[in-house]
Amino acid sequence: TVHEEDYSKEIIFSTDDFEEEGHLLQVVTVPPMTKQRLHLHREQTEVFYILEGVAVIQIRAQDYVARPGDAFICDPGDTHSLWNQSDEDFKVVVFKINKPEEDDTDWLEGGEP
Template identity: 30%
Template sequence: MHLARYDTLEPFITADGSTIREWAGPGYSPARHQSLAEATLPPGTATIAHYHPRAEELYLFTAGRGRLRVGDDERDVQPGDCVVIPPGTVHKLWNSGDADLVLVCACSPAYSHEDTILVEGDQPPAD
């Protein structure tokens, strides 16, 4: 059995600029096809607009308040909201509150820097 405890997880910065603590993923757990992590965005910050050619993401917001753009749709997000981000869809997250914006993120296939394409000027990828 693989058991990950939050207080032992080493945080790292993803390609989009968020701070991640990964509970499960290839290379350090038995998970081979997905990853599960907690992401934190401090107040007044945002991720870099990006997309993942291969990975589908699920965001489950657990603390704070923010705004999320997925494709052409932009909405406020708060604890208890869950968003599906299809592969190849540009997305960007802002913390619009006065506390950390925290979310659990599941990726399939697992998150990798190589599957993260940063997008200049928040524009969708060219065809």
């Protein structure tokens, strides 16, 4: 498990596990009362599938309540963030498609869900 400033992630399948390059499957956990910073990816697409908890996910300045069983897609350039306002962990499967070897994340200032 890798711990970041506002979330942790567990890699399920790394880019080496896929025959095609640029794919990654991970489970991201956002702790209670935590906002994930607004950001975008220049090249990769992310598909989210909600496992546990309830949070507000913002994609392209639109807020959605994300619950278990919900799914979302963020295309390259789509700004997105997450806000877990509950007292429980929020867990989401993240499938990264076309993930470059170098980080393509732009963290944006002032981003609140």
